[in-house]
Amino acid sequence: MVIKAENIAKRYFRKTGRANNFFAVKPVSLDIRSGGTAVLMGRSGSGKTTLLNMLSGLLSPTEGRVLIDDRDLYSLDDKALSLLRSEKIGVVPQGRSAVDTLTVFENILLPAALYGRAQPEKEAQMWMERLNIADLRDVRPAELSGGELRRMAIVRALAHNPEVLFADEPTGDLDDENTHLVLSAFQEYAHEKNKAVFIVTHESDALGYADLVYRMEDGNLTVERQ
Amino acid sequence: MKIFSLAVKNLVRKPVRTMVLAMIIAFLSLAVFGGSVVVLSLRSGLNSLEARLGADIILVPSEAQSKVSFQNMFLQGTTGAFYMDENVLEKALEADGVEKAAPQTFLASLKADCCSIKIQVIGIDPEQDFTVQPWISRSLSREMGDMDVAVGCKVEAEVGEIIRIYDERCKVVARLETTGTGLDTAVYCNMETMNHLLKAAEDKGVSHKIGSGDQVISAVYVKVRDGYDIDSVNSWLNGHIRKVTAVRTRNMITGVSDGLAGVSRTVTFLIAAVWVLAVVILLLSFVLIIRERSREFAVLRLIGASRRMLSGMVLLESALCGLLGGLIGVGVAALLIFPFAQLIESTLNLPYLIPDMGKILLLAAGTVLLSIAVAPLSGMMAAYRLSRIDPGTTLREGN
Numbered sequence: 094m095v096i097k098a099e100n101i102a103k104r105y106f107r108k109t110g111r112a113n114n115f116f117a118v119k120p121v122s123l124d125i126r127s128g129g130t131a132v133l134m135g136r137s138g139s140g141k142t143t144l145l146n147m148l149s150g151l152l153s154p155t156e157g158r159v160l161i162d163d164r165d166l167y168s169l170d171d172k173a174l175s176l177l178r179s180e181k182i183g184v185v186p187q188g189r190s191a192v193d194t195l196t197v198f199e200n201i202l203l204p205a206a207l208y209g210r211a212q213p214e215k216e217a218q219m220w221m222e223r224l225n226i227a228d229l230r231d232v233r234p235a236e237l238s239g240g241e242l243r244r245m246a247i248v249r250a251l252a253h254n255p256e257v258l259f260a261d262e263p264t265g266d267l268d269d270e271n272t273h274l275v276l277s278a279f280q281e282y283a284h285e286k287n288k289a290v291f292i293v294t295h296e297s298d299a300l301g302y303a304d305l306v307y308r309m310e311d312g313n314l315t316v317e318r319q
Numbered sequence: 320m321k322i323f324s325l326a327v328k329n330l331v332r333k334p335v336r337t338m339v340l341a342m343i344i345a346f347l348s349l350a351v352f353g354g355s356v357v358v359l360s361l362r363s364g365l366n367s368l369e370a371r372l373g374a375d376i377i378l379v380p381s382e383a384q385s386k387v388s389f390q391n392m393f394l395q396g397t398t399g400a401f402y403m404d405e406n407v408l409e410k411a412l413e414a415d416g417v418e419k420a421a422p423q424t425f426l427a428s429l430k431a432d433c434c435s436i437k438i439q440v441i442g443i444d445p446e447q448d449f450t451v452q453p454w455i456s457r458s459l460s461r462e463m464g465d466m467d468v469a470v471g472c473k474v475e476a477e478v479g480e481i482i483r484i485y486d487e488r489c490k491v492v493a494r495l496e497t498t499g500t501g502l503d504t505a506v507y508c509n510m511e512t513m514n515h516l517l518k519a520a521e522d523k524g525v526s527h528k529i530g531s532g533d534q535v536i537s538a539v540y541v542k543v544r545d546g547y548d549i550d551s552v553n554s555w556l557n558g559h560i561r562k563v564t565a566v567r568t569r570n571m572i573t574g575v576s577d578g579l580a581g582v583s584r585t586v587t588f589l590i591a592a593v594w595v596l597a598v599v600i601l602l603l604s605f606v607l608i609i610r611e612r613s614r615e616f617a618v619l620r621l622i623g624a625s626r627r628m629l630s631g632m633v634l635l636e637s638a639l640c641g642l643l644g645g646l647i648g649v650g651v652a653a654l655l656i657f658p659f660a661q662l663i664e665s666t667l668n669l670p671y672l673i674p675d676m677g678k679i680l681l682l683a684a685g686t687v688l689l690s691i692a693v694a695p696l697s698g699m700m701a702a703y704r705l706s707r708i709d710p711g712t713t714l715r716e717g718n
């Protein structure tokens with residue numbers, strides 16, 4: 094077990110119908126275990142990204158707590174939380190996520206470079222080749238397509254060997270072949286390196302690579318397949 | 320180190336953004352450095368003028384006042400020609416409270432066949448003189464002999480050269496240091512030489528004879544003994560020596576100090592205005608930068624950068640822009656100020672003496688430090704805002 098969420102919920106203050114606050118994610122507990130791939134499906138606006146952000150240390154829940162190795166993520170100060178996220182958690186966010194002044198390769202190595210750690214050049218190269226972006230190594234992000242940028246973000250997350258990898262719609266703008274490459278890379282990463290992978294997606298293709306499937310509806314999380 | 324190299328890459332790979340910030344700061348540094356050098360130059364010009372005058376009171380023939388403005392006497396070197404009997408010197412020395420008194424005699428050469436250059440000649444008594452002689456001694460270790468002249472730094476004559484003044488051959492034995500005043504355009508000689516020149520001038524039809532003595536003088540420089548009131552001595556001299564006017568040197572150069580104060584005020588005001596303008600523009604630029612870069616900072620947060628790293632990066636980048644802008648500003652100011660010193664001097668019509676290299680370097684270093692400080696200060700708000708970006712929300716916007 095790597096991450097344990099205890100009754101976490103996110104409430105936003107916004108006028109919706111009669112009430113002026115609502116739960117984007119209703120109280121839920123779950124464990125994210127190493128050695129497997131979990132897939133979270135659900136309609137748009139159901140709260141998937143909100144849950145992923147809370148689990149990955151990016152968004153503090155309004156209720157409950159998130160434990161990583163028995164440490165409460167959101168009780169850490171910014172410095173400690175940032176370092177912990179940098180060392181243990183990889184995130185592929187929903188949108189574009191490149192630093193425009195850096196090349197693809199520099200972007201991929203940046204998480205380690207920020208902290209002066211040894212830069213995982215070999216892993217980076219290997220994953221870039223696996224995902225067919227090796228020839229884009231020295232290109233600046235402004236020149237890349239959406240799908241290429243997405244694969245860059247995926248390599249950036251994989252190359253640093255995080256204990257948990259969160260990916261928010263990682264195959265949204267990929268063709269079938271690349272979707273397969275990415276999903277099987279995740280599956281292999283989880284199984285062979287004994288890490289945890291947590292994927293948010295709309296695509297039913299992903300189900301074939303999942304060890305565990307969750308479904309989200311209006312902020313309610315249910316386990317669909319064990 | 321890692322944040323440093325990221326900051327440098329951000330600057331180098333966004334050259335337009337970097338240059339815009341640097342140019343705003345360069346403008347500021349140009350104003351601060353340029354303005355300060357001008358004010359300092361004027362101040363040292365005034366100090367040097369005061370030192371050269373060295374006297375508390377100057378006695379001149381009463382008629383001199385109508386002939387020449389006293390201020391011009393020392394600023395532009397147009398001493399003019401006015402003469403009085405040499406016994407004025409003895410009378411002055413008799414006065415109670417006078418510590419030292421020394422004569423000077425002025426003669427203007429002509430731009431004509433008889434003279435190689437048109438120049439103001441000033442005769443001094445090296446033994447008694449306490450205003451110009453100390454300055455001459457700095458460039459010439461021995462005394463000036465007969466028909467020797469020392470030339471001010473703006474006179475076009477080299478040491479060893481012979482110049483003709485009313486057909487008399489005079490040997491240039493020294494070039495004097497710059498004072499930044501009208502004294503730089505004059506030629507100095509001893510009283511014997513001056514007598515020769517006066518006679519030679521007379522032969523050419525220029526008359527100076529006054530009274531009975533065989534020597535004429537143009538002015539007597541008086542130093543008042545400590546403890547005596549300069550104004551009382553001044554009025555005593557005015558009342559007891561006929562046809563002579565005693566003028567306090569302080570009054571002669573108040574015009575200069577007033578002018579200097581005016582220029583200082585203007586420059587200070589300009590610097591302040593440029594400051595306000597630059598800081599406002601910097602703040603606005605940072606607001607734009609916050610908008611432009613929020614996504615980039617959200618990505619950095621996403622991959623584990625702490626708030627401290629991010630605000631450090633913003634401050635570092637702006638400090639580097641400040642350094643660049645500061646250097647550009649000082650460089651441009653130096654290119655404008657030093658080659659055009661002459662023009663500035665004649666435009667302001669005030670004594671102007673560029674301070675020594677040490678002071679200038681210190682001023683340049685201070686200006687650059689200021690430039691390095693001002694950018695991060697204006698960027699503090701941006702640093703705070705960018706470091707508190709919420710990556711979850713920001714990265715979802717505008718996919």
Ligand SMILES: Nc1ncnc2c1ncn2[C@@H]1O[C@H](COP(=O)(O)OP(=O)(O)OP(=O)(O)O)[C@@H](O)[C@H]1O
Pocket residue numbers: 105106107117135136137138139140141142143144187712
């Ligand atoms: N900062 C916020 N303030 C108010 N409401 C928010 C905020 N962030 C998200 N929401 C709302 O919470 C709900 C869940 O949003 P979330 O982004 O988690 O959906 P999602 O399942 O990821 O959708 P999609 O598949 O379109 O990405 C939505 O109704 C959204 O409008």
Ligand SMILES: [Mg+2]
Pocket residue numbers: 141142143187261
């Ligand atoms: Mg989402």
